[in-house]
Each structure stands twice: as structure tokens, then as C-alpha cells.
Amino acid sequence: MAQTVVLAFSGGLDTSFCxxxxxEKGYEVVTLFVDTGGVDDEERQYIHDRAMALGAREHLTRxxxxxxxxxxxxxxLWGGVMYxxxxxxxxxxxxxxxxxxxxxxxxxGTNLFAHGCTGMxxxxxxxxxxxxxxxxxxxxxxxxxxxxxxxxxxxxxxxxLVDRGFPVQxxxxxxxxxxxxxxxxxxxxxVDLFTTPGPGTxxxxxxxxxxxxxxxxxxxxxxxxxxxxxxxxAIAGPKMLQILNERFGAYGVGRGLYCGDTTIGLKxxxxxxxxxxxxxxxxxxxxxxxxxTRYQNQFKPTVARQWVExxxxxxxxxxxxxxxxxxxxxxxxxxxxxxxVRTEGGYAQGVAVKSEHILHAKGAVYAQTADWGVTEAExxxxxxxxxxxxxxxxxxxxxx
Numbered sequence: 001m002a003q004t005v006v007l008a009f010s011g012g013l014d015t016s017f018c019x020x021x022x023x024e025k026g027y028e029v030v031t032l033f034v035d036t037g038g039v040d041d042e043e044r045q046y047i048h049d050r051a052m053a054l055g056a057r058e059h060l061t062r063x064x065x066x067x068x069x070x071x072x073x074x075x076x077l078w079g080g081v082m083y084x085x086x087x088x089x090x091x092x093x094x095x096x097x098x099x100x101x102x103x104x105x106x107x108x109g110t111n112l113f114a115h116g117c118t119g120m121x122x123x124x125x126x127x128x129x130x131x132x133x134x135x136x137x138x139x140x141x142x143x144x145x146x147x148x149x150x151x152x153x154x155x156x157x158x159x160x161l162v163d164r165g166f167p168v169q170x171x172x173x174x175x176x177x178x179x180x181x182x183x184x185x186x187x188x189x190x191v192d193l194f195t196t197p198g199p200g201t202x203x204x205x206x207x208x209x210x211x212x213x214x215x216x217x218x219x220x221x222x223x224x225x226x227x228x229x230x231x232x233x234a235i236a237g238p239k240m241l242q243i244l245n246e247r248f249g250a251y252g253v254g255r256g257l258y259c260g261d262t263t264i265g266l267k268x269x270x271x272x273x274x275x276x277x278x279x280x281x282x283x284x285x286x287x288x289x290x291x292x293t294r295y296q297n298q299f300k301p302t303v304a305r306q307w308v309e310x311x312x313x314x315x316x317x318x319x320x321x322x323x324x325x326x327x328x329x330x331x332x333x334x335x336x337x338x339x340x341v342r343t344e345g346g347y348a349q350g351v352a353v354k355s356e357h358i359l360h361a362k363g364a365v366y367a368q369t370a371d372w373g374v375t376e377a378e379x380x381x382x383x384x385x386x387x388x389x390x391x392x393x394x395x396x397x398x399x400x
Contacts, residue, residue, distance in 0.1 A: 002028045005112035005140060008101045008127075009033050009059070011047035013168065014116035017157040018142045019054035020164055022114060027140075030108060031056040034100045036064040036093035037238070038179030054166060060104065064096040068181050069237035071096065072311070073277070077284045078225050078328040079304025083312045086258045088274050088281075093180040094123055095316040098130040102137060114140040119147050122263045125314040133317035174200060181238055183245070183254065183274030197257060197271050204245055204273040205255040211345040216251055218244070219340050220283040225332030227280055244276030251345045254278035263313050279348050283339040286350025290358045291334050303327050 005022055009015045009031035022029050031051040035044065044061060051059040072092045082088050098115075105113055113131055117124035124141065131137050143153065150156040158168045174189040184203040191197050199207065221229035230240050248254060254275035262268040289297060307324045315321060337355025341348050362371075370377075382389075392398070 002026055003112055004028045004030055004057075004108050004110040005114050006101050006105045006108060006110065007031050007056075007114040008097050008116070009047065009051055009056075010116070011043075011050045012116070013154060013157055014118070014143050016050060016054060016166070016168075017160060018114060018116050019051065019056055020161070020166065021142045021146075022140070023055050027112070028057045029055065029114075030104070031059045032101050032104050033059070033061045034064045034093075034097040035061055036068055036096060037181030037242070038184070062100050062104075064093060064100055065181050065238035066236075067096045067099070068093055069241070071316075073182070073237065073241070073280075074226055075307065075325045075328055076277075076311075077227070077280055078325075078332055079300070079307050080281060080285050080288070081301050081304035081308050083308050084258075084260045086256060087260055087270075087272065087312075088183070088277055089308065089311055090178075090180065090182045090185050090272055090274060091122070091126070092311060092316070093182065094126045095130050095311075098127055099134065102131065102134050105137060111135075111137045112140060113137045114142065116143055117141060118153070119144040120264070122268075122314070125263050126316070129314040130316060133315075174198075177203065179203070181241055182277055183272060186271040186273075187269065191257075191269055191271055194259075194269060201271045202255075202273075204249040204275055205252045206250050208252065208345070211251050215342060215344045216247060217340055217342045217351075218247065218279070219338055220280065221338045222284065222287055223336050225284065225288070225329075225335040227283070241276040241280070244279045245274075248275035248279045248343060248348060249273070251275075251343045253343050253346065253348050279341050282348045282350050283341045284335070286339050286341075286353050287337050287355060288332075288335050290353055291337075291355060292331065293359070296331055300328070300331055 003026070005027045007015065007018055007022065007029055009019070010033065019029050019031065033044070033047045033051075039047075048059050048061065072089070076089065101113055105111060115127045117127050124144070128139055131139050146156060147153055161168050175186050175191070176188045178185045186197070186201045186203065189198070191201065219231050220227055221232070227237065227240060228234060230243060235243070254277065255271070255273045257269075257271055259267055259269040292300070303324050307321060307328070310316070310318050310321045334357040336357060337353065339350045340352035342351045343349070
């Protein structure tokens, strides 16, 4: 009796190749498309029909939107730090895809999981390590297997499918575009060549000439650091992110060009667009920096950078990540309130903040009024700088 394997399936060339390849190896293939955003009903139907036409015994579609919000977006907002201070980890849906696939493995009574990752990128690390962190499963990676024998892998995959009577979609785009709830990443062509990205790289974000004339303002409300209302209306997180992507994308907010250090040691250059995530991060930071103490604001980025490093590298289910999230959650206890986020195009600002927890001093306003005297101020400055003053007197380094 043939063993059942669950294949994470997207309908693209790599995962399309995997279906007949696995069948010819003697497996019964169950394909799973995890909808993490960025596809419509027509595309979902195409993915289903493609899997069945290729010979899958069964094809299933499951949502990953809520899990992305709960497991990634919320702790990411709490941390407020990007990978290498630039990249907003739009790749994080990979972990949810693997988790959903392994859940399906349990349902089907199999420990065989397959993916279409190549041996040349970061996603294989994210997929494989997630599998090993979540249970005892056997990983089958057909694309890595054929790379041991074939140099021009994509050409081989295409011919393999054609030889078996499966049509291959003509590649009409210059770019590799990955879309999910979090946003869009674009690579290929001039992006990879380190030249100016062309107009085809604009997906969510509109170019300058298309920005509306009127400014946009939205009010985001937070409870313990979690966005819960948009313009006063309670909205589920994934839906809120979708709306913010549309509204702020129209103003070109959240677009970046990033070249970073990948896990496999190469430089990776991408265009990324995340209007909604940018608006949420802007609002959250505007609220948080007014509520947390100096030492919380200073120390929290240290924790957040470690969290981001783990998520980028593939360690989404590493115990340390959970420990770090416990600290981040603790820091959000009083992060409650409303923020007005405004854009006239290109970037967003938190222009108004309302909260009962802002650290107002009752008798003082910075650089304007104070409830302490001049003598107290002078005494504080003297003591605060005493070590440096003594050094200047005893061991002078600077001369006038």
C-alpha cells in the first residue's frame, strides 16, 4: 500500500513538479494550500484544479491568516524592530504553512511531509527546522533531490511536466513576487542586478504620481499593545491589516528596497511593500514610547532584535523565542490608547496620542515649565556629570 505524503502546495512550478515526481516514487499525494493572504477566489480554484490535474489524491485549502496575526504580527509589533533595521520579516508566513501541513499529517496518519524548497535559499531552513521543532516527521524535498543530478533545475522541471502531458504556464513576469497578508516582496531582473527597480515592482504601493491629493488620517486603538479598533470599529486583526494595506498603499507608504545578509551567506536584494504593517508599527511606537519608562524603552529593542534574528533564521519555534515573547508581553501591560496616524504620501506619522497611561509629570513640561528650582537643576547637572568632570581634571584628553 502506498504511503501518504502531505505536500505544501502553491501551484507554482516547483510544487507542481513535486506532485507527479512523488507519485512516481510510489507515494499517494495529498496537497495542501495554506492561504496566508494575497490570493483571490479564482486563484484558489486554479490551485485546487492544478493539484488534482497533476494527480493528487486529495487537495485541501486552509487559512493561515489568524495564525499569522496571533503568532507573528502581535509579537512583532511589541518588539518594534526589523531584521537588520530594515526588513519587516514578510517571509514569516512560511512557519504557518509548515504548521498547518504538519497538522494535516497528523489527521491523515502519516509522518511524511514534502515541500518544494530549493537548496539555494533561506526557506528550506525555515521549513526543515520548523518540522524538526514540531515533531517526528520525515522531510521529502524533491527539488533538492534533483539538484544533485541536474544543473538547470527549472528547465528540467518544465520538461518533466511537459513530457507527462502537464502544461506549464508561460512566465509572463520579469520578477519573482511573493504576496501574503503581511505584504509583498519582489526580486529578480534589475532588483537582483542592483539597478533601479522598474514600475513593475509596484504592487501594493502606488508611485508618487498616483498619490491622492488629500491627506489620510486613521485612528488605531490598542489594548495591552494589541490593535483592536480601526476608526472606532472593532475589527479582526487580519481584516484590519488588509484595510490598512489598501488605504496606506494608495499613498506609497511602507515601500522599501533592502539588501541583507541571508542565512545561507549570500546578499539578498528585494523590494518590499507593507503599508498596513508600517501603519501599525508607527501607531504602536507612538503610543508605547510615551508610556514605557526610559529603561524599558532602552532595553526592549535588545530583546526584540534577538526575537527578530530567531524568526528570520528559521527558529520560529525555538524555546528562547517564547521566553522573549513573555518579556515583550509583560512590557505591554499599560500600552492602551488611541493613535491618529497621518500620511500625505510616502511615510506615516503618529500625530496624536491619547492614553491614561502617558507618563505626564503633573508639575512639569519639557523645556517649558518645571516644579523644581534652579538650584536643584544645577546640583543635578553637577552630580550627573561628576565622573567626566573629574576625568577632565585628572587625566585631560582634550585641549582648547
